Amino acid sequence: xxxxxxxxxxxxxAAREEVPQVRVGSRPIEIPTAAEDDFSRPLVWIAGxxxxxxxxxxxxxxxxxxxxxxxxxxxxxGLNWILS
Amino acid sequence: MxxxxxxxxxxxxxxxxxxxxxxxxxxxxxxxxxxxDGNAYARLVERNxxxxxxxxxxxxxxxxxxxxxxxxxxxxAYLSLSKYGAKAPFQHWLSRIATIVGYRFWKYRSRERSxxxxxxxxxxxxxxxxxxxxMDPSVAADVLHSLLEQLPPRDRLVLVLRYVEDRSxxxxxxxxGWTGAMVKVQSWRARKKLRKLLQDAGVEVE
Numbered sequence: 477x478x479x480x481x482x483x484x485x486x487x488x489x490a491a492r493e494e495v496p497q498v499r500v501g502s503r504p505i506e507i508p509t510a511a512e513d514d515f516s517r518p519l520v521w522i523a524g525x526x527x528x529x530x531x532x533x534x535x536x537x538x539x540x541x542x543x544x545x546x547x548x549x550x551x552x553x554g555l556n557w558i559l560s
Numbered sequence: 561m562x563x564x565x566x567x568x569x570x571x572x573x574x575x576x577x578x579x580x581x582x583x584x585x586x587x588x589x590x591x592x593x594x595x596x597d598g599n600a601y602a603r604l605v606e607r608n609x610x611x612x613x614x615x616x617x618x619x620x621x622x623x624x625x626x627x628x629x630x631x632x633x634x635x636x637a638y639l640s641l642s643k644y645g646a647k648a649p650f651q652h653w654l655s656r657i658a659t660i661v662g663y664r665f666w667k668y669r670s671r672e673r674s675x676x677x678x679x680x681x682x683x684x685x686x687x688x689x690x691x692x693x694x695m696d697p698s699v700a701a702d703v704l705h706s707l708l709e710q711l712p713p714r715d716r717l718v719l720v721l722r723y724v725e726d727r728s729x730x731x732x733x734x735x736x737g738w739t740g741a742m743v744k745v746q747s748w749r750a751r752k753k754l755r756k757l758l759q760d761a762g763v764e765v766e
Contacts, residue, residue: 477688477764477765477766478755478765478766479751479754479755479758479765480723480751482688482758482763482765483704483719483723483724483754484723484724485687485688485692486687486692486695486700486701486703486704486707487704487723487724488692489687489692489693489695489696489697489700489701490697490700490701490704490724491697492697493697493698493700493701494697495610495613495614495617496613496617496623496626497610497613498609498612498613498626498627498630498631499609500605500609500612500630500631500634
């Protein structure tokens with residue numbers, strides 16, 4: 477008898493063995509996914525709101541920085557206002 | 561698209577009819593699951609858990625590890641469900657995931673411990689002399705598992721797929737992701753190692 481015949485003989489006998497039944501809980505897969513959705517949904521809104529608020533702040537910051545770094549602009553603006 | 565193709569296909573025999581129906585149902589549940597139906601995956605699990613349990617029982621004899629492996633297969637399948645292209649039946653796809661999970665388990669276990677020194681000689685001698693019908697299935701499965709456990713995971717995998725599960729070279733290649741030539745070479749090497757293992761255990765091998 478060669479090694480394959482031995483292997484197949486054992487496999488044939490082992491095939492009659494009853495496999496333990498497993499009850500897979502599919503709920504744990506679904507629940508974390510649903511929980512993730514519930515958890516991430518408010519975060520998406522907060523992130524959107526924060527982005528919307530950040531945009532005018534950035535524009536204002538750039539404008540202010542320009543005024544600070546170029547004081548002549550402020551003087552010219554003042555003169556324009558007086559002349560007008 | 562595939563679903564429509566399957567439903568419009570000709571049904572030749574009752575067996576094929578049943579097979580097509582299973583595929584249709586699986587595809588419908590996969591689509592529902594991807595659309596957010598939480599119960600669709602539960603139905604897929606329910607239909608396939610026996611098949612996966614039987615498959616994973618080849619990878620471990622420990623009931624707790626077995627349960628974890630089956631669970632892991634379904635979690636992995638769930639996470640990559642969107643990648644299922646319906647090119648093959650869902651069971652084949654699931655079977656491939658099961659093979660990968662099982663093989664990874666063997667690799668992890670083989671790294672964790674050195675080669676086992678399970679005493680197989682006594683039982684093996686007695687079993688080899690007996691007919692398969694007269695063997696106790698659990699003892700035969702235990703011995704088979706202990707015997708293969710002493711081989712490296714790659715050899716073990718190819719022997720299980722090719723000779724224990726009696727799969728063709730093509731099927732083995734599909735499940736493992738190896739080429740056909742690689743499966744043949746690996747089988748040849750694994751057989752050689754198995755022969756040596758049996759000889760070392762005092763079994764007469766031709």
